[in-house]
Amino acid sequence: MRKNILLISGIGLLLWWVVSGFETPEKVDLSHYQTGEQDICYYVPNQEEIALTDQENLTYDLLLGKTYLGFKEALGFKESRGDYSVINRFGYLGKYQFGPSTLALIGIHDTAQFLVDSKLQEEAFAANLSRNKWILRRDIARFEGRVINGVRVTESGILAAAHLAGAGNVKKYLRSGGEQAFADAFGTTIGYYLKKFSGYDTSFVVPDRHAKATII
Template sequence: MWAASEYSDYLAALSAKESSNNPNSMNQYGFLGRYQMGESALIDAGYYQKDMTPDTNDWQGVWTGKNGIDSKADFLANAAGQTQAISDYNGKQWATIQTLGLDNYLGQTVGGILMTESGLLAGAHLVGVGGLKKYLQSNGMVVPSDANNTAITQYIAAFSGYNMAAITGNTTSASNGGQAGSGGASGNVPNGNQNPISGSSQPQQSPSAAFASGAGGVSYQDIKTAIHSIIAILLFLWTAFVAWGQFKLWSDNGISIMGMQTNIFRASAVMLLLIFIFMA
């Protein structure tokens, strides 16, 4: 268990997890270095030019020369350059996390795990910001994994609570809700042994934001889905009732079979139209 501390400790823990601290590492999927970065990550970080296969890691494209790295061999031989590259990538990821509003989940518990800045970044490192978004917006019901079947929850939990001010610029500890004093963030180093639920306080949210994100246990999306389901069931029941009534009328010789079919078709069309309107 890593004791949560500063950003440098986060990088050390990530390097140990990803490559056993081996800057020359390259796995079977083509991920490189201490932090196992792929083409798409290095494109975002500004070290590699986007090619036709950014998700394949075939490394057939062109390096940008950023920080003196002009090739895969240069990258693998430059441990300090790899650390700078992951920091550049973390900065890019955090900007995307903020753009998508995923930082609103900080201090909340999703899938039984307290969300912290370092946890969000570690989850995004494993499965991308898109995978992180799916996990958070499903309230932990969707759990993306990487090619090695490592679940995002493992990284969010394992890398929770590090001081990420070097990347995020925030001096508030997301793991204990404390504010940095005039002396900076030094008084807010999270305790890695702290109970992540009972030992933390939640950051203040407006009632509308808390409701929309499901901080109270049931989110707006959950209620919206339930209402849609009820409406769909009622429309199906209404259509079935109309069909039964038309069939009974036809069996009593009160309507032709063509008229029965026409009326049932109309009812079905109305049902589908209403479902489309309500579900949009």
């Protein structure tokens, strides 16, 4: 009798272990994790790299590369560390450090509203880029690929330099072979921007003489 009780208990315990071992795992709701419509490339190390890396110093990097998005974010970081709300001591505004006169050229007259509207700032950047590309279209065609003061000239470098110094000053610099230099109030030069922002893909930016920043 005792053996039968032990046998039944053992079978019950075995059945409980089998059933509990094959329970359906709890479903995790991932619906609140979104990436929007932006394709972004993340670098995540594989198991072999993790094994060879100091765990305390392991980093996961967001790689934008030489894309237009990489160009835009690199320029915004250089200008303001990506801060939409900043005003520098010379009165330049936002993530891309626009002056009021430049904003007026692309249709923005309310600087207070501009400073609190990140979407408008992005529209302003795109409009100013298109406008500068139209102004400098012949110089881009003429000087792209040449080396001036040790720096290979690229379209993205020219457009970044125009954001810094204005299209007119970039024309003077290129057409003088780098002799007519320019530096802003912080000492940043056209040559520095030509080098720092070289080789990004700005090919799809449409030249537009009358580009305006608009929010639809």
